[in-house]
Amino acid sequence: MKIAIAGAGAMGSRFGLMLKQGGNDVLLIDGWQEHINAIKENGLKANYNGEEITVKVPIVNQNEVPTGEQFDLIILFTKAMQLEKMLQDVKPLIADHTEVLCLLNGIGHEDVIEKFVPMEKIFIGNTMWTAGLEGPGKAKLFGSGSVELQNLGIGQEESAKKLAETLSASGLNAKYSDNIHYSIYRKACVNGTMNGLCTILDVNMAGLGATKPAHDMVVTIVNEFAAVAAKENVNLDIPEVIEHVETCFDPTTIGMHFPSMHQDLIKNNRLTEIDYINGAISRKGKKYGVVTPYCDFLTQLVHSKEEILGAK
Template structure:
């Protein structure tokens, strides 16, 4: 039987894992949160949707408890925890030469960091528009619909790409195989690199940020920096498209009432993913001799806030 592990059993990991499990696959959730793991193993994951509440029986383990190998390993930890997780599972011999390692985490550069542990031919990248909420240990809130777009990180054709896509679609995750997933990854990273740090620093919801009548003047120079770096890395995104994508998030009917995840992390006393968004863009810019003063400044400002909250 195809053996699948979800490393990082938070809101999104729980959603992806339980939907794949319900589609009939053998799935293990891997996480470090003892209370969460115990609750899942004792009672299953409690799923609350718009119309019902039910439990899904699924196995959960800590990395140190893993004693099997996986055909597909999906990494859905926080970005700053991903390298430690993949190294822990590599040390436990959970990763074999044919294991497909897929990430759909936010941020940039995950393929480069994973390639320090496994060959790039084993690394797959995905971007998702699904959402999920974690209500407490062993408790998920699943609302709305979404999509997944995926590709092997080096762009090469691979039978495993088709296998993963089929698994996702059997699980109702609305997956497609991309011919350039980096465009979607950088588009989402641009959105997150604007809304996340600005809402966090200014302590505003997305709609409140957009209500400022000079908001476009504020965000456009930042977007221009990001687009310059992306284009230099042969990723074809455009400033005007990114401005419109971000402005589409302002209305209450879309994301306007919400605080971005970085704001939520900071105010819950957790480190943010700033180094994998604006910080990674600044690093790429330095390597390419492209000036990124706004991304660099936002990175420092969020780290300054972390000193007060974390």
């Protein structure tokens, strides 16, 4: 399959590497020129579960995507605030048959995607894989994960199942979901706790879990997400979601991982996606008349930290 990865950061690099190893024709697309140069010169290097590997995979700047070349699948891994710009840049790659899979963190991205792609070609999902960047062109990939996805267009269930099969053939453990909005809110609860809290406290997930207030903070934030989700007819199993979130604390699995928001702001001095995670819950809370004080405050704290650090 001819696949473009729109956003070749940590997670995009993981998917690009695994899909390339799975025999697909993969193109990485990104806006970080130093990262692009490193991959062009040296290949995509990765610490892959302790083994140092290098995979040759083409990469281009999103402002220089090839014209006259069309893809079967575009997987969106750009930052949420850069989504519309990325879709505008990759527009030449989108043909009538092109499917678009959005695996971004956060909520509501389909509203942007449908400006560029017909609804029957849009698929949304989430992933529990983890990834990190140790520097330009160098990824750290460890542990196992999974992908859930669903079609947005009516009657496209078989296409969604075939897409899951394609990802699974490259070891990405993908499956079709008939209730992806539940899964997206469930994953958003992970991001809404681990990302912001680890970033503000400057710890990995195990470090957060080792603090006495961690459980109470997780419970409160999950309840805020659940109250907003219920207004959209998504009824989260709150005890199960809390238990799921707190599995992230385990240092023998992914607890030693620093979430993507920490990597962006603390390590790379980049602006974060907080407005599309906790900030989205704050906005929706105001819309629905649901109070969300923890999400409100955490969003403000992360924005203050961005200003203090001069993030760009």
